Amino acid sequence: xxxxxxxxxxxxxxxxxxxxxxxxxxxxxxxxxxxxxxxxxxxxxxxxxxxxxxxxxxxxxxxxxxxxxxxxxxxxxxxxxxxxxxxxxxxxxxxxxxxxxxxxxxxxxxxxxxxxxxxxxxxxxxxxxxxxxxxxxxxxxxxxxxxxxxxxxxxxxxxxxxxxxxxxxxxxxxxxxxxxxxxxxxxxxxxxxxxxxxxxxxxxxxxxxxx
Numbered sequence: 001x002x003x004x005x006x007x008x009x010x011x012x013x014x015x016x017x018x019x020x021x022x023x024x025x026x027x028x029x030x031x032x033x034x035x036x037x038x039x040x041x042x043x044x045x046x047x048x049x050x051x052x053x054x055x056x057x058x059x060x061x062x063x064x065x066x067x068x069x070x071x072x073x074x075x076x077x078x079x080x081x082x083x084x085x086x087x088x089x090x091x092x093x094x095x096x097x098x099x100x101x102x103x104x105x106x107x108x109x110x111x112x113x114x115x116x117x118x119x120x121x122x123x124x125x126x127x128x129x130x131x132x133x134x135x136x137x138x139x140x141x142x143x144x145x146x147x148x149x150x151x152x153x154x155x156x157x158x159x160x161x162x163x164x165x166x167x168x169x170x171x172x173x174x175x176x177x178x179x180x181x182x183x184x185x186x187x188x189x190x191x192x193x194x195x196x197x198x199x200x201x202x203x204x205x206x207x208x209x210x211x
Contacts, residue, residue, distance in 0.1 A: 012095060012128060013204055019097030024194030026201040033061045036122065036205050043120065043201075044085050046070045051080035053108030056150070057089035057122055057210030077107040081115030088112060089210050090123040091143050092135035093202065099191035100135035102143070104184035112200070113189065119200045124209035132190065137167045143211045144185050150211075153182040 001009070013029055020027035030036045040063055044050065050071040058064040067073050067087060080086060088108055092100040099121060103109045112119050129135050140163035148155045156164040156178055163185075165177025178185075194200060 009125065013125070013206075016093065016095050016097060016128065016204065019095065020202050021097075023097040023192060024197045025097065025191075026198040027204075028201065029204045029206065031206045033205065033207065033209075036061055036203065037063065037066065039203065040066060040120075044071060047072060048085060049074070049083040050085045050087065051075070051083045051111070051116070052086065053088040053103075053111065055087070055089040055122075055210060056147075057124060058087055060209045061122065061205065063087060063122060077105075080107070080111050084117045086111050086116035086119045088119070088121055090121050090127045090202070092129045092138045093123045093127045093204070094129055094131050094135055096131065097192075098132065098135075099200075099202065100129075100132060100139070101189045101191065102139050102185045103187045103189075106187045109187055109189045112191070117199075121200060121202045122205060122209075123202065124205050124207055126208040127210070128204075133168050136188075139163075139185060140165070140167050146211045148182070148184060151184065153180070153184065155180040155182050155184075 017027045017029060030039055048071050050067045050073050052058055052064065052067065074080060074083065090099050091102050101109050101112065129138055144163060145157040145161050148158050163178065
């Protein structure tokens with residue numbers, strides 16, 4: 001990314017952070033994984049209770065290693081609802097300050113919606129999109145296929161590299177096309193204006209992480 005692209009991206013990030021805060025999220029930006037880890041250490045004290053949703057971003061940035069070694073981390077899906085800090089990534093983050101999250105079983109989005117005292121969402125710049133239409137298309141073309149491959153699923157997108165359902169169909173969204181029992185995109189949630197202000201914190205990282 002050259003200087004001109006970075007400058008344009010900085011404007012998008014600034015607008016996204018502003019809109020997130022106006023929607024009731026707590027929002028922050030860090031340049032790289034080192035700044036991210038320093039921030040996480042100040043937010044999440046050692047020995048606090050934590051849990052997480054499945055996330056390549058958390059692994060790649062080193063955040064998963066921190067919470068598993070320095071906090072009381074639980075992998076139990078139900079216990080996750082009672083922790084102090086729940087961590088996840090975003091499938092897509094719109095410039096309008098919305099999170100688009102897609103889940104298979106639903107435990108990740110359920111915990112993000114209700115339960116843990118604080119939810120921290122970490123998103124690389126590759127997760128930024130213009131609007132919800134682009135968010136849906138991003139999941140179908142860039143997120144779900146590699147995630148299904150990573151999880152060894154037998155979904156159509158593993159073979160084709162893209163979702164077999166229409167990329168964006170405002171009448172059906174994700175209901176058409178894929179009938180696989182192994183699909184990981186069964187539940188979709190849009191996090192827009194928040195009733196409990198600053199319960200969810202979104203941290204944008206100025207590097208690409210995850211799918």
